Each structure stands twice: as structure tokens, then as C-alpha cells.
Amino acid sequence: MVRGSTNRTRDRILAFIRSFIAENGYSPSVGDIVTGCGLSSPNLAQYHLNVLERDGILRRAPGVFRSIQLVQGHNREVPLLGVIAAGAPIPVPESEDWTAAAEEVLNLARDLVGDGPNLFAVRVRGRSMIDACIMDGDIVVMQATNSAPDGEMVAVWLKDEHEVTLKRIYREANQVRLQPANRQMEPLYADPANVEIQGRVVAVIRKISG
Numbered sequence: 001m002v003r004g005s006t007n008r009t010r011d012r013i014l015a016f017i018r019s020f021i022a023e024n025g026y027s028p029s030v031g032d033i034v035t036g037c038g039l040s041s042p043n044l045a046q047y048h049l050n051v052l053e054r055d056g057i058l059r060r061a062p063g064v065f066r067s068i069q070l071v072q073g074h075n076r077e078v079p080l081l082g083v084i085a086a087g088a089p090i091p092v093p094e095s096e097d098w099t100a101a102a103e104e105v106l107n108l109a110r111d112l113v114g115d116g117p118n119l120f121a122v123r124v125r126g127r128s129m130i131d132a133c134i135m136d137g138d139i140v141v142m143q144a145t146n147s148a149p150d151g152e153m154v155a156v157w158l159k160d161e162h163e164v165t166l167k168r169i170y171r172e173a174n175q176v177r178l179q180p181a182n183r184q185m186e187p188l189y190a191d192p193a194n195v196e197i198q199g200r201v202v203a204v205i206r207k208i209s210g
Helices: 002-024 030-037 042-054
Strands: 075-085 104-109 119-125 139-144 153-158 163-172 175-179 188-190 195-205
Touching: 002 030, 002 042, 002 104, 030 042, 075 139, 075 163, 104 195, 119 195, 163 195
Parallel strands: 075 119
Antiparallel strands: 075 104, 119 139, 139 195, 153 163, 153 195, 163 175, 175 188
16 A cells, blocks of 8 residues: 555656646756645655656756656757847857857756757847747747748847847848837848848747746
């Protein structure tokens, strides 16, 4: 009976981890698991996590907070490459330098970001996309691409200015309109030759604290 109860506890922990990652896009902490599963102590949670790790169901990076990864295809690693402006464009490194300057690697739910290739994440600075529910400090996950249809939310590299910005893109006659999702802000207009799409948004993650 004790053994069956122990197995049910681990099943409950595993179900909680899957649900938490699917809802939040990042892994729960031990404290989250204790609270969410009604466990008596962090030590008990650690014991069950150790067993799940030993059995190859999950893996963790030693000493790294929120590092639980479900081995059975539920998570994928996405590099967080820096900051993108959702407002007036700001200077950033050349795009080929982003991967070398990755701040960290995020373990994100596959249900959230999908299975597309060449994913990267950037932290948003500014408020020009608030009507699209993208706030200052949020993280956007993007799929690297150099093309996108009109109306798509994209990261655009302005070549002459050496700046990148997050906007919706529209092609109009002899110019490109970069439209903010904020009714109080005016669009940016650029020469098509000065515009290079770097990626399209596939997911948004609310700012992670702690």
C-alpha cells in the first residue's frame, strides 16, 4: 500500500510538472511542486524528483533554478539572445553575433512553442506592442525567417541604423510600414532595401521572476 501511494505521488508530481510547463512555458520550482501537489516538505519533493530523474523521466541541471526538463519530448531548449525594442528602435549587435551572446537557454514547453526549426527568444523593451498583449519585460519566442506575410508580427533589422524593432509589417507601394500595436504610437516607415526580417513571433512569455 505504501508503494502504491508513493507511485501515485510521483504520478501527481509528473502531471503537475506537465501542466505547469504547458501553462507557463517554463519549469516549476521545488516550491511550486510542494504547493501544487500538497506535499509536506521540499525534501519529499526532492526525493520524488530524484527518482524520476534516475528513471530517465526528467533531467535537471545541477544548481540551476527551474531547470526541470521532461525527457519524453515535452520541452525544448531555446536560446535567449538579448533585447528587442517594442518602441523606438534601439541599437543591438549584428544578427550573426546574437547566438554568441546568448544570455541563457530557456527550457520551454513544446505545446507552447511548437516544433518549428531555428527558434530563439528575445526580451522585449518598450510598450509599442501592448495592444497585442506584449508588455515591457516579456519574452517573445521567434522562428528565424527572412520572409513574412503582411500583418505578421516580426523582428525587423534596420540595416542603415543598425537597429532592430518588433512590429507588424506591411508593404505599401515604395515603402514598408512597421506598425506598433499601441494606438498612442505612430508607425515607422522605411525603404524596403533597408529592412531585413529576422524572425516571426510564435509565442509570448510573461516576465519570469525569481
